[in-house]
Amino acid sequence: MKKITKILAIFCIFNYTHFAMAQKATDGYKRNFKFGVGLNTGLPLNDPYSFNVGGDVRLQYNVSSTYSLCLTTGYNNLFVKEDGVNFGYVPVKVGYKTFIFKNEFYVMGEIGGAFSTTKEYNENSMLFCPSVGYATKYVDISLRYEFLKDFPIIKDNVADNGLAQLMVRLAYGFDL
Template structure:
């Protein structure tokens, strides 16, 4: 996890220094930030989880009209069938590319998922490719989320590698 923290800090420093130098590039595009608040719901693809629900905030820096850098953090709760729920805080950095008139996009995110469950002290890397549709204020996306080190049941044996499909509905605005 120490490398993930270093990567997040390096990305923040890069974005901040880029903004501090100039808000307008030579190509005339006015680079800006967007802020979004989203609700997440998902279907875990592994046992023993039933459903995932959560919320997040995202800071997006628009490099150009087609490319953006993102920093996302939130809280997710995995509901289990017969046991106490499992929750975690995801912190991710991402790269978003807009397609087709800057409304549809593909995005990749990587980061850390930090367990907040009392009896589980492990953390995990998190990988999230996604596709979505964004307007000036609304963002809807579908993503595949893989948490490398979180526990699952496979053929009755405890294993690692939680996979899930998540839907995000968010409201965003320019800063």
């Protein structure tokens, strides 16, 4: 039994190294991580909010020259139109970015959670974010639609859920 285990282990190691070497030889792309720090501002599409300001950090893993995986978190503050309590939340999102048109323009989809930091509102929400953007080696500018499924809004003078907003992100990024 020990002999069979040793043979299987050697076989697995051989296959793994052979597969890894074959991928390295044929791919030619140096995979890397990128880190970005961004400022966000937005226009909520629902009452009682007037605008949104925030910041974020993003860790991006470049799978190839055209595909990347992203992990984003930060803080956003929604300002209320009239007297009331402003609404803060921490988004935590994972995303998939695809570069098009000479690897500068991209489309991206993110999904995750938004965690309320407002004392008066102790609920969390799912978060969906499709976006389009333009990225150079250091600068990233994007426009996204953000939908927070369970956050409070006012619709037809009645309390409801489902906050939607348009956001602009300006970020500085660098390779790790």
